[in-house]
Amino acid sequence: MPAPRGRRTVPLWLACWLLGTPLWPGTAAHAAPPDAPAREGRVVDRVVAVIEGQVLTQSELEMEARVALIQRGAVRVAALPLDEQTLQGALELSINQRIQVLGADRLQAFPAEPSEVEGRLDAFRTRLGGEEALRRFLARHDVDQDALVAVLTRGLRAERILDSRVRLKAQVSEAEVRHHYDEHRDLYPGEFDQAARTAIREQLVRARYGELAAQALAEVRKSAQVRRVAPFAREARR
Known part of the structure; x- marks a missing residue:
């Protein structure tokens, strides 16, 4: 997959040097051209964190945060x-996704099928309101569609990786469903029928899945080597 425009693989020594400066030359369209006078103190972008040697900048994080919000239906909030x-939550999500995908890359595991990625892109475009809205979103963040596809692909792969570790362990037995029903009869005034069993099972699986996912992450x-800046x-982190 083509590398997203505006992103580079930065050696760790260079990343550490960048932590001491507010400028990130050459990675944003707002950077002054070579023949233009530099404005002292002008911040082009900021390093937010270094994750396994990969630099995550403020502009990247903000774009990824808005992508996550839009995927969850919060288009106006985005x-x-x-x-x-919101940025803290987006950072935790970004760290989790990157660490999982980097680990899978080392094992050449959990590739994303092109059709699945295209489906994610289509869904994202639809939530935004169509092709023109997508173009405005990309222009606002000064990225091309490849950059967006890279974010969507990483999210898709991270979900699959986590699901492979958690899904089977999160299942509950019929006895557990019945025990929950008996312990919370006030919440289920009706009979212990198929509808009640299904609702209880989904609730228990969702809760257990969340706990196991947190433990797995x-x-x-x-x-993982993560430096927060x-x-x-x-x-x-606290």
Whole structure:
């Protein structure tokens, strides 16, 4: 897959050097051309974190946060300024996805099928409101469609990787469903019929899946090399 425009694989020594400077030359369309006078103190982009040697910038994180919001149906919210809480959540998502996909890349595992990626892109375009809305979104963030596809692909692969580790363990037995029903009869005034069993099973599976997913991600992140740089990124760790 073509590399997203505006992204580079940055050696770790260079990433560490960049942590000490607010400028990120050459990665944003707002950078001054070579023959233009530089404006002292002008911030082009900021490094938010370095994840397994890969630099994540503020502009990348903001774009990825809005992609996640739009995928979840919050299109209007995605058009508003992002607060630190939203950026913290987006950063955690980005770290989790990157670590999982990098691990899968080393094993050449969990590739994304082109048809699945195209489906994600079509769904994203539809949520935005069509092709013209998609073009405006890309122009707003100064990225091309390849950059968006890269984000969607990484998200798709991360979901599949996590699901492969958690889904079977999250299943519940009929006895567990019945026990929950007996323990919470006040919540289920009707009979223990198929509709009640299905609702309870879905609830229990969803809760167990969330717990197991959190444990799996925590395990994966134990050995990961993540350096948080932005103030809100450091706060998210505590």
